[in-house]
Amino acid sequence: MNFQVNLHLPNDLLVDIGQYLQLSVHVELEICQIVAIVESRSSKIDEWGPEFLKLRKMPQNELIKKAKNVLPNLSQEVPSGAVNYINRCMIYIEQNAKYRHMVVHGAFSFDDTNGDCCINYLHWRRNHGQRIAEQDTTRITQEMRKDALRNLEQLLGGLIWAKDKILAEH
Structure with missing residues (x-):
């Protein structure tokens, strides 16, 4: 089925x-x-589920x-590599939160000449205590898209x- 968005953006x-959205959600x-x-x-879901x-x-x-507040509570039996990996993931997520929000809330356009896309995104900033909406347009190359997907896939696998x-220790 074709939608209006298919007229403006390639498959x-x-x-x-x-994939970016689903990887982000699964992370x-x-x-x-x-x-x-x-x-x-x-490790019992009925105990940690709520x-x-x-x-x-x-x-x-x-x-x-x-x-970040909970990680220090991990028992000594959990390999330090797992804890270090989770900490690195938190840093990556914080550093890339803007891009996740752009993908979720932004409107994409496509440049046929070079395969890049642009994301038109509205974000809030503070000016003298007042929230002001600002428009931002960010160009994303095909290489940037593929790198972001690879990074999220690695992040998810590591998590x-x-x-x-x-779970093996609890």
């Missing part, structure tokens, strides 16, 4: 957008599970803050590995 870009899902497992000190559901509704910046290590 490979639409697939990349969908957050893994972080929620890790935090819930560590807080409950249990906290997991609360975490899923948390804004991303609050989730990352909570995860799944780290969660498995944590």
Whole structure:
């Protein structure tokens, strides 16, 4: 089925957008599970499940803050590599939060001449205590798109590995 968006954006870009969004959501899902497992000190879903559901509704910046506060509670039995990896993931997510928001809330356009796309995005900034909306247009190359997808795929795989290590100790 064709939609209006298919008239303006190529299928490979639409697939990349969908994969980026799903990878981002699954990264957050893994972080929620890790935090819930560590807080409950249990590998049993009926014990960490209720906290997991609360975490899923948390804004991303609050989730990352909570995860950073919970990580020191990991037992010494969990490999330090898993803890270090999770910490690196938190830094990556914080540094790239703007791009996630741009993809979620931005309107894409496509440049046929070079295969790049632009994201038109509205963001808030503060000016003397007042919130002011500003428009931003960011150019994204095909290489940047593929790099972002590769990075998120690696991030997700590493978080799944780290969660498995944590589950093995709880």
